[in-house]
Amino acid sequence: MTKKIASSAPAGMNKRPVALSFLAYIYFALFSLCILLPLFVMLKTSLTSNSESVATMRFIWFPQQGLTLEAYQTALFSDILDTYGIGILRSFFNTLWQSLPTVLIGLFVSGLSAFAFAKLRFPGKNLLFALLLATMMMPGAVLTMPSYIFFDAIGWSNTVLPLMIPGMFGGAMTVFFLRQFFHGIPTDLVEAAKIDGMGYMRMYVRILIPLAKPAFLAQFIFAFIGGYNNYMGPLLYLNGQPPLYPLQMALTLFRSIYVSSTPVVAAFTVLALLPLLVIYIFMQRYFVEGVATTGVKG
Amino acid sequence: MQRGNDAAVIGGYRGRMRNEAVFGLVAAGFPLVGFLLFQLIPMVIAFVTMFVDMKGYQLNTMTWNNFANFKDVMTDATFWLSLRNTALLLVGQFVSLIIALITSTFLSQKLRGTKFFTALFFVPYICSSVAIAIIWMTMFNNDYGIINDILVRLFGEGAGIEWFNQPVPYFIMIFIILLWQAPGYGIVMYNAAFTAVPQSLYEAACVDGAGKFKQFRHITLPSISPTTFFLLMAGLITGLQLFDIPQVVSSALGNAWTGAAGPDNVGLTTTMYIYNTGIMFNRMPTAAVMSFFLFFIILAVTIINFKASRRWANND
Numbered sequence: 001m002t003k004k005i006a007s008s009a010p011a012g013m014n015k016r017p018v019a020l021s022f023l024a025y026i027y028f029a030l031f032s033l034c035i036l037l038p039l040f041v042m043l044k045t046s047l048t049s050n051s052e053s054v055a056t057m058r059f060i061w062f063p064q065q066g067l068t069l070e071a072y073q074t075a076l077f078s079d080i081l082d083t084y085g086i087g088i089l090r091s092f093f094n095t096l097w098q099s100l101p102t103v104l105i106g107l108f109v110s111g112l113s114a115f116a117f118a119k120l121r122f123p124g125k126n127l128l129f130a131l132l133l134a135t136m137m138m139p140g141a142v143l144t145m146p147s148y149i150f151f152d153a154i155g156w157s158n159t160v161l162p163l164m165i166p167g168m169f170g171g172a173m174t175v176f177f178l179r180q181f182f183h184g185i186p187t188d189l190v191e192a193a194k195i196d197g198m199g200y201m202r203m204y205v206r207i208l209i210p211l212a213k214p215a216f217l218a219q220f221i222f223a224f225i226g227g228y229n230n231y232m233g234p235l236l237y238l239n240g241q242p243p244l245y246p247l248q249m250a251l252t253l254f255r256s257i258y259v260s261s262t263p264v265v266a267a268f269t270v271l272a273l274l275p276l277l278v279i280y281i282f283m284q285r286y287f288v289e290g291v292a293t294t295g296v297k298g
Numbered sequence: 299m300q301r302g303n304d305a306a307v308i309g310g311y312r313g314r315m316r317n318e319a320v321f322g323l324v325a326a327g328f329p330l331v332g333f334l335l336f337q338l339i340p341m342v343i344a345f346v347t348m349f350v351d352m353k354g355y356q357l358n359t360m361t362w363n364n365f366a367n368f369k370d371v372m373t374d375a376t377f378w379l380s381l382r383n384t385a386l387l388l389v390g391q392f393v394s395l396i397i398a399l400i401t402s403t404f405l406s407q408k409l410r411g412t413k414f415f416t417a418l419f420f421v422p423y424i425c426s427s428v429a430i431a432i433i434w435m436t437m438f439n440n441d442y443g444i445i446n447d448i449l450v451r452l453f454g455e456g457a458g459i460e461w462f463n464q465p466v467p468y469f470i471m472i473f474i475i476l477l478w479q480a481p482g483y484g485i486v487m488y489n490a491a492f493t494a495v496p497q498s499l500y501e502a503a504c505v506d507g508a509g510k511f512k513q514f515r516h517i518t519l520p521s522i523s524p525t526t527f528f529l530l531m532a533g534l535i536t537g538l539q540l541f542d543i544p545q546v547v548s549s550a551l552g553n554a555w556t557g558a559a560g561p562d563n564v565g566l567t568t569t570m571y572i573y574n575t576g577i578m579f580n581r582m583p584t585a586a587v588m589s590f591f592l593f594f595i596i597l598a599v600t601i602i603n604f605k606a607s608r609r610w611a612n613n614d
């Protein structure tokens with residue numbers, strides 16, 4: 001039947017066959033269900049009362065006692081802060097102070113390096129760039145043991161320094177991406193500034209950064225997601241020091257403390273996911289750009 | 299790069315040129331200093347530790363031990379098991395690549411609502427591995443998880459599966475959790491690649507009477523092959539270093555102090571085992587050997603992929 005319709009519309013060769021659209025929507029619906037179901041289950045669980053959850057030894061589709069915020073109350077205001085020295089708000093704050101300075105300074109430094117590669121003349125440029133590209137090939141997880149030995153030897157283990165300092169030197173991937181972006185900015189602008197006697201740092205701050213704002217923002221978000229979701233780093237260097245735990249690390253601790261109270265664990269998880277999801281809803285364009293552009297070939 | 303007009307520009311600015319060279323070198327080279335300090339030096343130290351015994355992490359207690367660490371690793375059945383598990387979970391990276399390709403193909407049809415679906419499908423990528431692991435453990439819970447509930451409702455009492463206590467279900471659980479998170483990145487990358495395919499190619503194909511499938515096979519696939527290559531590479535490298543999700547699941551299920559990961563260690567990846575060996579069991583030199591072993595596997599896979607891609611990826 002569909003075949004007949006398709007062949008009876010010779011002018012619409014370029015048009016989508018109805019069957020394809022239909023198939024696409026079925027696919028989208030199923031995929032959406034797969035993505036949303038776990039999130040909804042978590043949200044629902046977090047709104048279920050603890051007594052009902054404990055009493056019912058199976059999955060609760062519709063809470064009989066209605067929805068309640070008591071799990072959130074426990075998650076936000078319980079006394080775990082006194083016992084363990086860490087609560088969800090504190091861990092969130094830890095995440096911020098442990099990742100933001102690194103992300104911001106790292107971004108500034110990467111941009112400076114990208115500026116030099118894209119707009120300045122200096123000897124050994126191609127060699128340096130090749131070296132930088134080579135460092136991108138270094139697989140991170142393989143470095144964990146070597147780094148641990150090194151940081152322990154210089155007395156940095158059990159501190160936040162291994163999590164904060166290395167990133168401040170910038171990242172090859174970011175340099176690579178920003179350099180691509182800077183190539184799109186007319187070199188005449190930089191040449192004119194040189195003739196006016198403007199310093200290079202000022203050029204970078206006054207000309208390059210403002211013109212490349214979207215690129216910086218995309219990279220910032222990309223790096224911030226990485227910092228916010230980092231689990232292995234704190235596990236290696238902060239394990240056993242709950243007051244310093246950032247969010248992800250604290251989340252595993254909270255889960256073990258409240259393992260018998262599913263709604264509270266769910267509430268913690270929802271709270272941990274919420275900040276990034278809210279930012280994502282408002283700045284979705286930059287999230288997607290930050291990801292898509294890191295992989296565009298040069 | 300544009301050396302042609304250098305001479306003209308230089309003119310009387312010789313001093314300025316020197317400034318530029320100094321500033322350029324320092325600014326450009328700074329990230330390399332970080333690499334030197336925090337990656338290369340540690341690698342060199344770790345390289346040395348492969349050949350020695352030492353107490354804990356104390357470098358001053360190093361004594362040559364006649365390749366004993368290498369023998370330890372090569373005869374360590376758990377290490378080989380962890381490599382096997384990693385390889386099996388790597389299949390997930392291929393599956394996720396295919397899911398991403400199919401999804402982006404549908405999204406590229408520009409149907410109504412495409413923007414919304416694109417945004418939605420990317421959500422798992424920004425969710426933390428820890429949160430994802432916890433969410434899915436709640437879903438897979440033997441007693442009150444939604445998955446067993448559905449199984450029981452569909453197939454009757456007794457259809458529930460002991461996900462946490464049996465090797466195969468445990469492995470499937472890890473696999474599913476990984477698959478939930480992985481495709482988001484590929485979808486975004488493929489979306490960008492799809493929009494970059496010149497529309498004129500499709501129009502020409504239409505005139506020649508090529509159907510949708512033929513267009514996909516002969517225009518779309520070759521045009522996006524660089525992205526496929528990139529995603530395959532990124533997926534393999536990520537997959538070989540897999541840590542977060544299986545680690546959170548195994549430590550949450552009560553094996554945090556033994557390092558065991560699920561029944562029969564089916565959820566133990568190589569990176570997890572390296573972590574256990576080095577940090578939990580304080581056997582840093584052995585962990586260093588494993589790290590370098592993994593490094594060479596990743597290197598080999600990368601090179602093979604590069605070589606093979608010349609046959610199918612269109613790199614102009």
